[in-house]
Amino acid sequence: MSSPMLQAVDLQCERDDRILFRGLDFSIVPGTVTRVEGPNGAGKTTLLRILAGLNDHFSGELLWLGERWQSQREAFLRNLLYLGHRPGIKPLLTPLENLRALTAVRRPVSDQAMKQALDGTGLQGYYDVPCRNLSAGQQRRVALARLLIADEPLWLLDEPFTALDRHGVAGLEQLLLDHAASGGAAVVTTHHELALPGMARITLGASPAGETPS
Numbered sequence: 001m002s003s004p005m006l007q008a009v010d011l012q013c014e015r016d017d018r019i020l021f022r023g024l025d026f027s028i029v030p031g032t033v034t035r036v037e038g039p040n041g042a043g044k045t046t047l048l049r050i051l052a053g054l055n056d057h058f059s060g061e062l063l064w065l066g067e068r069w070q071s072q073r074e075a076f077l078r079n080l081l082y083l084g085h086r087p088g089i090k091p092l093l094t095p096l097e098n099l100r101a102l103t104a105v106r107r108p109v110s111d112q113a114m115k116q117a118l119d120g121t122g123l124q125g126y127y128d129v130p131c132r133n134l135s136a137g138q139q140r141r142v143a144l145a146r147l148l149i150a151d152e153p154l155w156l157l158d159e160p161f162t163a164l165d166r167h168g169v170a171g172l173e174q175l176l177l178d179h180a181a182s183g184g185a186a187v188v189t190t191h192h193e194l195a196l197p198g199m200a201r202i203t204l205g206a207s208p209a210g211e212t213p214s
């Protein structure tokens with residue numbers, strides 16, 4: 001098996017005097033999809049934001065390629081693509097303008113490649129429509145088009161199946177499988193019954209009420 005990209009060692013997170021999780025150890029290995037599962041409030045979004053470097057309310061260690069995350073911050077952030085549970089797109093911009101804005105901070109991507117990515121998520125014919133005029137599922141597809149032009153090996157996706165129809169779900173499942181087959185890794189929170197071949201699982205919070213700190 002390949003060496004882990006990302007490792008969590010003894011992670012603990014407490015919120016408002018409730019322990020969301022503790023003693024959490026796992027490895028994210030190239031070529032895998034990992035599902036983070038658990039009831040509402042179990043801490044799935046919180047965990048994903050910790051992994052993305054967006055939340056430092058935790059104890060324990062995160063290792064990127066075997067080194068402490070803090071010493072590898074720049075390399076780590078360059079290699080990770082995080083999509084939050086909201087589509088995170090600007091309603092006044094078109095799908096094409098949103099993709100330009102989302103990719104500009106990373107690397108140049110041609111309009112042709114962006115149009116192909118939008119086609120890949122079923123948005124052909126919607127390149128120039130302001131996103132506020134798109135449906136919830138179409139807005140989600142704009143955000144997911146980012147994955148089709150991603151070169152980041154680690155994807156952290158929070159509820160990416162939200163608002164997708166059956167074809168959208170199947171397309172995203174295939175995208176995750178293709179990403180893993182090409183040596184990438186994805187960590188996905190979802191309430192959708194995701195069960196991909198070889199999928200790993202991180203299960204949080206048997207009880208939505210969480211534990212009381214001792």
Ligand SMILES: Nc1ncnc2c1ncn2[C@@H]1O[C@H](COP(=O)(O)OP(=O)(O)OP(=O)(O)O)[C@@H](O)[C@H]1O
Pocket residue numbers: 015016020038039040041042043044045046047
């Ligand atoms: N910034 C914050 N400050 C205080 N508490 C927070 C904060 N963010 C989240 N929480 C609390 O942490 C708990 C876990 O929230 P989180 O969003 O991670 O759960 P989740 O498993 O993703 O839930 P869902 O399935 O409903 O999306 C919740 O009880 C929430 O109120």
